[in-house]
Amino acid sequence: MTSQTLPIELYFFPTPNGHKISIMLEELGLPYNVHIIHIGKGDQFQPEFLKISPNNKIPAIVDPEGPGGEPISVFESAAILKYLAQKFGKFYPTDTRKQVEVDEWLSWQMASFGPMLGQNHHFAIYAPEKIEYAINRYRDETHRLYGVLNKKLEGRDYITGEFSIADIACIGWARGWERQGMDLNEFPNVGAWIERMSNRPGTKKGLEVDLESGSRMDLSQDKDAQSVLFNQRAR
Incomplete structure (x- = not known):
């Protein structure tokens, strides 16, 4: 099974989609660093983030130990899950x-x-x-x-x-x-x-990522966040 020396960089906000990847990383027992992309403040539109997630959505990852030992960035949660599952040979069958x-x-x-x-x-x-x-x-x-x-x-x-x-x-x-x-x-x-x-310990821990960081938001009350997240057009 493939081992991981350097931490995977996780670009994250505590949403159901974001938690898919924190759960996966915890279930795999991999080292990772969390970078909060506050989607209610527009962090997802920053040029640095768009380089790895051109759809301006979380989650995204950068694996410094990608194919051939070179870094690789992956966006879209399904693609990230399959990438990690196939790289580490877990939670995706061989048949x-x-x-x-x-x-x-x-x-x-x-x-x-x-x-x-x-x-x-x-x-x-x-x-x-x-x-x-x-x-x-x-x-x-x-x-x-x-x-x-x-x-x-x-x-x-x-x-x-x-x-x-x-x-x-x-x-x-x-x-x-x-x-x-x-x-x-x-x-x-x-x-x-x-x-x-x-x-499941890994799932539980993954769901708790960023639980107390203060970056959660109440969209029903936060009009500024709503203006960022809703009714966006091409930029």
């Missing part, structure tokens, strides 16, 4: 059929379970105008997605059977079930999985 299954559920999270839950948060909590149609639209889609996940977890501890980057990708979003208007009594397999994941 092709099992790889396909993990890739499917990683893609499901990136295409559906993150964006739809994010829209749920936006219209139900942050939008200055409460549009009933939009709130119901995304809450219903959230409910549908929890149902999909609940069925997948029937009779298994983790999404694809063994703990994988698919679980790491989903847990940060699923922990927000209450603010998403979900009732876990309807989704008992998801509830059991959330508890199981939360009891």
